[in-house]
Amino acid sequence: MTASAQRTAARVGLRRGFIEFRQLWTNRDDLIGQFVWLAMIFGTLIFMRGAQLPGTSFSLGAATVPGVIGAGVVFNGLTSVAGALVIDREDGTLLRAKATPNGMFGYLVGKVTTFSMVQVASILVMLVPSLFLFDGLAPDGFFSILNLLWVLAAGLVATLPIGAAIGSLIQDSRMLALVMLPMLGLGAISGIFYPITSLPGWLQDVAQVFPMYWLGLGMRSALLPDQAVVVEIGQSWRPLPTLGVLLAWAVIGLVLAPILLKRMARRESGSSVAARRERALQRV
Known part of the structure; x- marks a missing residue:
């Protein structure tokens, strides 16, 4: 791909990303889903507002807000991108992108643009009322x-490529549940709703392998006062390890995603799309 063709594909992808983002936030069903989710989260946080962070006079509800934001970046970055790839594969969108000159590159730029904007908008909707x-x-x-901005930037780079890699491996939309279950498990052990130091040491070690804990920690370091650090591992915000782990996951994703996406695109054909549609109709 020449530099000129790459720039053209990138511009098309950016425009596509803006259009998809606008559609997401003007679709009634999507808005209802977002409202219900946010109402549940805010209800939980308000319920926790009267409790105090152990060892401090700081509200546990306030201390939970950054962790929820960080977890949202991971959930959206992994599952939303993976789900979008699966759906676009089933309805033939990926096949059409493959058939267009530099279409796959533009498609990926569009998805990254869409979900990056979704992440920023979701954070604003959560943070401003909080x-x-x-x-x-x-x-x-x-x-x-x-x-917060540098943590968010590192989090997007660490999660969006991994989400694309996961989506390229999933053959059926029903398999998305297999992605959600581990995410829920990681959410339970990553110190989102309660300090991670209250968990057994081996669970703390497991949580620190994955980006969800580090995104939560980075968000807490940005949004909480210094007194809140007493419940963190080593009583430190650990900015350098946070950046290091997130960049490590970014490298893994950026290496794997292009390889797996090219492999997936090579296998796309009209017959494979038709077969998936037939299976979907049989399920209905």
């Missing part, structure tokens, strides 16, 4: 937001 509901969030003002 700043009014809970005292003590973002204590350093502008510098807290700058800290």
Whole structure:
């Protein structure tokens, strides 16, 4: 692919990403799903507002907000991208992209654009009301937001390529549940709703292998006051390990995703799309 063709495909992908993002946030069903999810999360956080973070006078509900945001980046980055690839494979969108010059590259740029914008919008929807509901969030003002931005950027790079790699391996939309179950398990042990130091040491070690814990930790370092660090491992925000682990996952994803996506694209054909549609109709 020449540089000129690559730039053209990237522009097309960016435009596609903006269009898909606008469609997501103007679709009634998508909006209802987002509202129900946010209502559940805020209800849980408000219920926790009266409790205190162990060893501090800081609200447990406020301390949970950054972890929820970090977990949302992981959930959306992995499952949403994987789900979009599976759906686009089943309805023939990927086959059409494959048949277009530089179409797969533009398709990937579009998906990255769409879900990056979805992540930013979701964080704003979660964070802005939380700043009014809970005292003590973002204590350093502008510098807290700058800290959050680098954690978010590292989190997107660490999760979106992995999500694309997972999606390229899934042959059937029913298999998406196999992705969700491990995510829920990681959420339970990653210190999202309660300090990770309250868990057994071996569970802490398992959680630290995956990006969900580190994204939660990075978000807490950005949005919580210094007194909240007492419940963290080693009583430290550990910014360098956070960056290192997230970049390691980014490298894994950026290496695996192109290989697996090319392999998947080579196998796409009109007959394979027709066969998947036939199986879907039989399920209905």
